[in-house]
Amino acid sequence: MLITDLIVTPIAFADPPLLNSTGVHEPLALRTIVQLVVDGDVVGLGEGSGERVVIDRLKSVRDVVVGQSVFATSAIEALIDETFGGDGGGLSRIERRVVFSIIEVACLDAQGKLLGVPVCDLLGGAVRDAVPYSAYLFYKLDGHPALDGRPPIPDSWGPALDPSGLVAQARLMIDEFGFGSIKLKGGVFPPVEEIAGIRALAEEFPGLPLRIDPNGAWSVATSIQVARDLSGVLEYLEDPTLGLDAMATVAARASMPLATNMCVVSVESFAEGVAKKSVGVVLSDHHYWGGLRHTRELGALCDTFGLAMSMHSNSHLGISLAAMTHVAAATPHLGYACDTHYPWNRSDDVVKPGVLRFVDGAVPVPSGPGLGVELDHDVLERLHRQYVDSGRTTRDDTAYARRLKPGYDPILPRY
Amino acid sequence: MLITDLIVTPIAFADPPLLNSTGVHEPLALRTIVQLVVDGDVVGLGEGSGERVVIDRLKSVRDVVVGQSVFATSAIEALIDETFGGDGGGLSRIERRVVFSIIEVACLDAQGKLLGVPVCDLLGGAVRDAVPYSAYLFYKLDGHPALDGRPPIPDSWGPALDPSGLVAQARLMIDEFGFGSIKLKGGVFPPVEEIAGIRALAEEFPGLPLRIDPNGAWSVATSIQVARDLSGVLEYLEDPTLGLDAMATVAARASMPLATNMCVVSVESFAEGVAKKSVGVVLSDHHYWGGLRHTRELGALCDTFGLAMSMHSNSHLGISLAAMTHVAAATPHLGYACDTHYPWNRSDDVVKPGVLRFVDGAVPVPSGPGLGVELDHDVLERLHRQYVDSGRTTRDDTAYARRLKPGYDPILPRY
Numbered sequence: 025m026l027i028t029d030l031i032v033t034p035i036a037f038a039d040p041p042l043l044n045s046t047g048v049h050e051p052l053a054l055r056t057i058v059q060l061v062v063d064g065d066v067v068g069l070g071e072g073s074g075e076r077v078v079i080d081r082l083k084s085v086r087d088v089v090v091g092q093s094v095f096a097t098s099a100i101e102a103l104i105d106e107t108f109g110g111d112g113g114g115l116s117r118i119e120r121r122v123v124f125s126i127i128e129v130a131c132l133d134a135q136g137k138l139l140g141v142p143v144c145d146l147l148g149g150a151v152r153d154a155v156p157y158s159a160y161l162f163y164k165l166d167g168h169p170a171l172d173g174r175p176p177i178p179d180s181w182g183p184a185l186d187p188s189g190l191v192a193q194a195r196l197m198i199d200e201f202g203f204g205s206i207k208l209k210g211g212v213f214p215p216v217e218e219i220a221g222i223r224a225l226a227e228e229f230p231g232l233p234l235r236i237d238p239n240g241a242w243s244v245a246t247s248i249q250v251a252r253d254l255s256g257v258l259e260y261l262e263d264p265t266l267g268l269d270a271m272a273t274v275a276a277r278a279s280m281p282l283a284t285n286m287c288v289v290s291v292e293s294f295a296e297g298v299a300k301k302s303v304g305v306v307l308s309d310h311h312y313w314g315g316l317r318h319t320r321e322l323g324a325l326c327d328t329f330g331l332a333m334s335m336h337s338n339s340h341l342g343i344s345l346a347a348m349t350h351v352a353a354a355t356p357h358l359g360y361a362c363d364t365h366y367p368w369n370r371s372d373d374v375v376k377p378g379v380l381r382f383v384d385g386a387v388p389v390p391s392g393p394g395l396g397v398e399l400d401h402d403v404l405e406r407l408h409r410q411y412v413d414s415g416r417t418t419r420d421d422t423a424y425a426r427r428l429k430p431g432y433d434p435i436l437p438r439y
Numbered sequence: 440m441l442i443t444d445l446i447v448t449p450i451a452f453a454d455p456p457l458l459n460s461t462g463v464h465e466p467l468a469l470r471t472i473v474q475l476v477v478d479g480d481v482v483g484l485g486e487g488s489g490e491r492v493v494i495d496r497l498k499s500v501r502d503v504v505v506g507q508s509v510f511a512t513s514a515i516e517a518l519i520d521e522t523f524g525g526d527g528g529g530l531s532r533i534e535r536r537v538v539f540s541i542i543e544v545a546c547l548d549a550q551g552k553l554l555g556v557p558v559c560d561l562l563g564g565a566v567r568d569a570v571p572y573s574a575y576l577f578y579k580l581d582g583h584p585a586l587d588g589r590p591p592i593p594d595s596w597g598p599a600l601d602p603s604g605l606v607a608q609a610r611l612m613i614d615e616f617g618f619g620s621i622k623l624k625g626g627v628f629p630p631v632e633e634i635a636g637i638r639a640l641a642e643e644f645p646g647l648p649l650r651i652d653p654n655g656a657w658s659v660a661t662s663i664q665v666a667r668d669l670s671g672v673l674e675y676l677e678d679p680t681l682g683l684d685a686m687a688t689v690a691a692r693a694s695m696p697l698a699t700n701m702c703v704v705s706v707e708s709f710a711e712g713v714a715k716k717s718v719g720v721v722l723s724d725h726h727y728w729g730g731l732r733h734t735r736e737l738g739a740l741c742d743t744f745g746l747a748m749s750m751h752s753n754s755h756l757g758i759s760l761a762a763m764t765h766v767a768a769a770t771p772h773l774g775y776a777c778d779t780h781y782p783w784n785r786s787d788d789v790v791k792p793g794v795l796r797f798v799d800g801a802v803p804v805p806s807g808p809g810l811g812v813e814l815d816h817d818v819l820e821r822l823h824r825q826y827v828d829s830g831r832t833t834r835d836d837t838a839y840a841r842r843l844k845p846g847y848d849p850i851l852p853r854y
Contacts, residue, residue, distance in 0.1 A: 096564035098771050139554040148732055149511035291743050317563055324736035325743060328706050356513050
């Protein structure tokens with residue numbers, strides 16, 4: 025059961041104008057789809073970052089991966105480390121794991137298909153039949169404005185630039201998906217406005233756990249003030265400020281746990297984060313932690329050091345959602361609803377509809393072999409053409425924000 | 440693929456009179472063999488402690504395990520935790536994991552047999568084709584003396600009560616198995632004699648890495664003195680003294696890393712051991728760490744916190760050796776030759792000969808489905824009858840030592 029090919033396909037898909045601390049989501053989000061062929065026959069699927077540098081690295085390890093057993097994921101990781109690590113490559117372990125994670129997921133999908141079992145069963149089995157996700161709210165523009173001769177791109181979500189806009193967005197999302205918790209991407213407006221947004225959500229959805237994530241947009245002093253203002257309102261406060269030391273200072277004064285996908289992000293930073301007591305909740309993301317087995321290991325790390333575990337998301341499609349769902353189902357220590365951008369991007373999905381669905385805010389673990397999802401080759405072809413035609417190779421929310429608002433300054437901390 | 444039966448068979452097998460810090464190995468060592476039946480057909484094998492209390496616990500979770508999917512090992516662990524944890528059971532996590540580990544290995548063996556893949560492939564694949572083990576030397580008596588009307592039981596190893604006896608034992612073992620490193624179970628004689636033993640081994644086998652493990656028989660002062668005397672001679676010093684604090688004091692003054700299977704032994708003690716810098720090498724043992732997946736996780740824990748990893752052993756037979764070999768092969772971070780008692784106990788093995796062999800001191804990873812070993816039902820029956828006839832239910836090296844030498848006092852630290 026040897027890997028005979030690794031097909032790397034960059035794609036671009038529609039993304040609404042979501043706001044964050046560094047700018048605005050561009051009209052197209054980038055992603056890479058990997059098809060890992062085993063014995064010229066079975067195909068395992070992987071999905072990850074669409075950054076040009078990741079695509080180039082995936083292509084350059086093709087010859088290293090081809091010929092390996094599809095079960096030898098640890099050996100493949102070692103080969104990727106050899107290729108990119110040390111003096112020659114000089115990539116950090118997290119950069120290498122970004123590449124490996126896409127291939128590992130594709131290997132596990134192929135393994136499951138070869139063996140006739142779902143991926144979660146290769147990870148110790150599901151401890152939950154469905155994985156709860158949170159409603160991931162964003163401040164957003166009404167639509168993408170006309171630019172460079174391109175017509176405006178409206179979307180059905182409408183604008184969300186104040187508390188009532190957020191509440192309306194949450195209502196839409198909860199009505200459709202049934203989410204039982206809410207996360208707000210903050211760091212966009214002055215904290216007093218975002219606090220008002222959270223308070224409006226708390227009032228409108230009593231009992232629903234709430235989180236806010238300003239992506240490090242706040243100073244330590246501001247973070248402490250927000251934590252005080254929202255005491256008893258938030259289940260956790262995500263990355264209010266940047267760096268393990270600043271987070272530790274805030275954590276010592278906040279009544280709710282701090283969560284992170286920005287300061288404890290790797291093998292290297294975990295030990296330091298533990299020593300400094302920077303966070304109470306680590307947000308796993310299999311794309312950064314090196315795949316599904318390493319994500320389960322992160323659960324053991326968190327368990328051992330008394331940290332809770334949740335899950336982070338970036339703009340993604342169905343292959344990633346399936347992988348996130350399998351690993352979350354198979355990770356006992358994961359105790360919070362996970363983040364997902366899927367509601368924002370699902371209309372352009374590369375997987376055929378039918379398997380991935382939200383029931384009461386949770387995605388039932390796909391029961392078919394492997395990840396349990398099937399690639400729609402027509403959509404893949406369309407999204408790949410869209411990628412090529414766009415000429416884009418990297419995500420740059422700041423540059424796009426400056427096109428819309430000259431002089432936009434993404435400096436952090438902003439408030 | 441549901442579990443339909445769990446057959447628990449306690450056994451007793453021949454064990455030579457090996458000496459350690461608490462006494463003498465009795466003529467019979469106890470162990471439990473588990474046969475986990477899936478769909479009334481495929482049988483997965485597990486092996487673990489033969490203590491009566493473990494056997495009783497295994498039997499009492501039979502009804503909880505039967506009916507579960509053989510892939511649902513995390514759910515089974517949760518059920519075992521429910522059964523024995525909390526106020527009702529009151530067992531510690533390590534006690535619960537001792538029970539779970541035997542069942543998890545049996546599940547993985549059955550999974551591999553059902554899917555047609557070796558267990559290591561269910562753990563990320565082998566990163567080494569064969570797992571190096573160390574020559575595990577013991578001070579020992581010539582044979583078991585006559586007792587209670589039982590005739591004496593000689594063995595072919597001969598006595599080892601001084602440096603020349605150790606060297607002779609090492610020569611026998613290395614000639615037969617090809618081991619490339621040596622571990623001495625110490626804590627038996629005054630440290631000056633054991634230091635002389637290590638020096639004799641170093642002289643006789645130049646270049647072979649050496650370790651000594653007195654199982655906490657030494658005071659802090661003695662440990663520091665031995666570490667000084669053997670500086671440059673030992674690759675690591677295992678459990679010279681008892682407790683995380685005492686070990687930390689020694690570790691700060693020893694030139695070689697300290698290793699342990701006595702003070703960092705569980706999820707609970709890992710974090711404290713890290714904080715106190717008690718050890719540099721953690722000895723994994725899947726029987727205590729809760730099976731093969733948790734042992735791989737231990738690798739991630741050690742990797743993250745800059746600790747090395749080796750493997751501990753107790754008296755065991757071939758099912759455990761196969762499991763140890765699969766998980767060691769699949770754990771990239773495991774960087775030392777592993778411990779095994781197998782040379783002392785292999786003549787009474789419950790697995791059919793042919794698969795498990797030592798080549799240049801390493802066991803090639805069995806390539807057959809599951810663990811790759813087959814149960815010899817005749818031997819199992821014989822060893823079970825031996826267990827029943829013996830009337831034994833617990834291991835007690837101290838009581839046996841007192842039979843041989845009235846007044847034997849196992850108090851630690853002794854030196």
